[in-house]
Amino acid sequence: MINGKNPPDVGIQLPESKMGIDTVTDSSSGPPVRNVNGKAQVMQVILRTLCLVTSVTALSLMVTAKQASTITVLGFNIPLHSKWSFSRSFEYLVGISAAVALHLILQLLISGSRLVRGSPTISSRNHGWLIFAGDQVFALALMSAGSSASSVSSLNHTGIRHTALPNFCKPLHHFCDRVSASIVFTFFSCFLLAILVVLDVLWLSSKH
């Protein structure tokens, strides 16, 4: 380091240089840093809480989605029974939503306890990278679960084009509505996690 300040356009410092060794404890942050940090931390906690609410809502809407009805085909009354666990995509959505909720509860507990003790929510660069990785993986997983479920749900709605499969959602509208609402909440959770990923990157790029 020449000027004792951050050099302007030095090439890329190898990633390892930044990630590698956490030598110094970071708890020495003074009041000005804490004020600036505080806002971002509170924002993170609010977004995480909101995301927890939406993913739990998606989960509970999906697991309560079942309906029995009848459909009339060629004069015959055929009993129809629909339940979320009949479709693997819906099971997948439930699994991912539950995992996301657990991840968020864990993060909230950790950052909550750190906030209470007055220390910053993210303890080190490695911790920051870990949170980034978790948020990123779960954002992708939610996108996957939401898309997979919505393509099955859209088949239920429209039937399969070019086949004789009927529109299941006419007799089973209660079931289909719940599934659709669950999918909407899943995508909203994904959106919130994507914002959290950007906040994580902002944190990582602001610390040096």
Added chain:
Amino acid sequence: MINGKNPPDVGIQLPESKMGIDTVTDSSSGPPVRNVNGKAQVMQVILRTLCLVTSVTALSLMVTAKQASTITVLGFNIPLHSKWSFSRSFEYLVGISAAVALHLILQLLISGSRLVRGSPTISSRNHGWLIFAGDQVFALALMSAGSSASSVSSLNHTGIRHTALPNFCKPLHHFCDRVSASIVFTFFSCFLLAILVVLDVLWLSSKH
């Protein structure tokens, strides 16, 4: 941490120690910076080229997927005709793959021309954020397209549980194989873009 060389008013210091050392080596010698920088840039270009190849492969496998066959139900021969454009999910996959390929070609052209001129591939922090945003959005979009298509494809394979829908993939295995291969390449493109996102974040967190 080297005493007396810490920059003042830095709240959290952990990466500084390592960074300081890096900076010394970086700014004391000119060529090594270019070399280190060059490696990361070449790595980016290689990953982007690979991702371009996989997404174009996914695209071309999908748009060539069609087959005609017959299925025997209750003694009747029913003609079956399958084509990728019969499913909205497959159309979605084609659209997203094409968009990703365009994005990658654009990025490669820009960074290629910059490399030829000897300037760094990413010109500024804002440019870095733009690339991060693009890669992140397209990674999520590929995850969405792949999941959506694979849930439709899996319905074709297994039939819909608890309904009489048959396994379409027995008579149409050529079609189903192409679709499956296309989906695998889509997920691989998504994986490569997710790695590129991490590289973008590393770049952003190394620049200040």
